[in-house]
Amino acid sequence: DQQVKQNSPSLSVQEGRISILNCDYTNSMFDYFLWYKKYPAEGPTFLISISSIKDKNEDGRFTVFLNKSAKHLSLHIVPSQPGDSAVYFCAASGVGLFVGNEKLTFGTGTRLTIIP
Amino acid sequence: KAGVTQTPRYLIKTRGQQVTLSCSPISGHRSVSWYQQTPGQGLQFLFEYFSETQRNKGNFPGRFSGRQFSNSRSEMNVSTLELGDSALYLCASSSGRTGGLTPLHFGNGTRLTVT
Numbered sequence: 001d002q003q004v005k006q007n008s009p010s011l012s013v014q015e016g017r018i019s020i021l022n023c024d025y026t027n028s029m030f031d032y033f034l035w036y037k038k039y040p041a042e043g044p045t046f047l048i049s050i051s052s053i054k055d056k057n058e059d060g061r062f063t064v065f066l067n068k069s070a071k072h073l074s075l076h077i078v079p080s081q082p083g084d085s086a087v088y089f090c091a092a093s094g095v096g097l098f099v100g101n102e103k104l105t106f107g108t109g110t111r112l113t114i115i116p
Numbered sequence: 117k118a119g120v121t122q123t124p125r126y127l128i129k130t131r132g133q134q135v136t137l138s139c140s141p142i143s144g145h146r147s148v149s150w151y152q153q154t155p156g157q158g159l160q161f162l163f164e165y166f167s168e169t170q171r172n173k174g175n176f177p178g179r180f181s182g183r184q185f186s187n188s189r190s191e192m193n194v195s196t197l198e199l200g201d202s203a204l205y206l207c208a209s210s211s212g213r214t215g216g217l218t219p220l221h222f223g224n225g226t227r228l229t230v231t
Binding site for chain 2: 108
């Protein structure tokens with residue numbers, strides 16, 4: 001049962017435009033969401049997170065939006081740059097679900113390609 | 117600060133053999149988690165250790181086991197390897213503060229190929 005879903009395996013965006021990556025979840029106990037970026041032959045790198053008490057969090061070119069009623073979150077990258085080409089993973093955690101929050105449930109990833 | 121270090125980077129084993137992977141967390145981090153990444157499945161949680169105790173466990177068979185040492189270094193063992201165990205195994209560390217919302221820091225992984 002895939003509790004975190006990224007339905008688009010790949011996405012191509014022109015350099016300078018907005019990239020929008022989507023993620024849906026099914027478990028209403030999730031209360032903390034993260035985005036990780038992964039380059040080939042490297043481990044995932046933390047990008048940005050959002051707590052369920054917020055609906056938006058910004059960090060430079062990256063903004064994450066959370067719609068709790070729809071159980072949907074999205075990552076916006078503006079403007080997109082060639083170095084943003086990577087696989088992006090959405091992940092969720094529930095503080096009330098487990099001791100600590102180190103168990104993350106990941107989506108299957110979206111490969112973003114920025115076209116120069 | 118040095119990052120999470122995983123050894124070896126690549127490993128080729130034969131079906132039926134067993135393998136041990138190693139992970140050194142960021143200095144000061146007490147929690148070490150292990151994930152399996154396969155194409156189309158994303159990252160699947162294996163288990164998490166905190167202060168030498170397994171604190172959380174994913175849905176993997178008993179052939180997958182781990183341990184953590186007093187210096188927070190961790191090892192993961194897979195016995196009786198199957199072809200389906202071929203994957204990238206990622207280790208992640210964090211401070212492990214209960215209820216804290218600290219992101220995990222991942223190593224570059226060990227690529228295991230079972231033939």
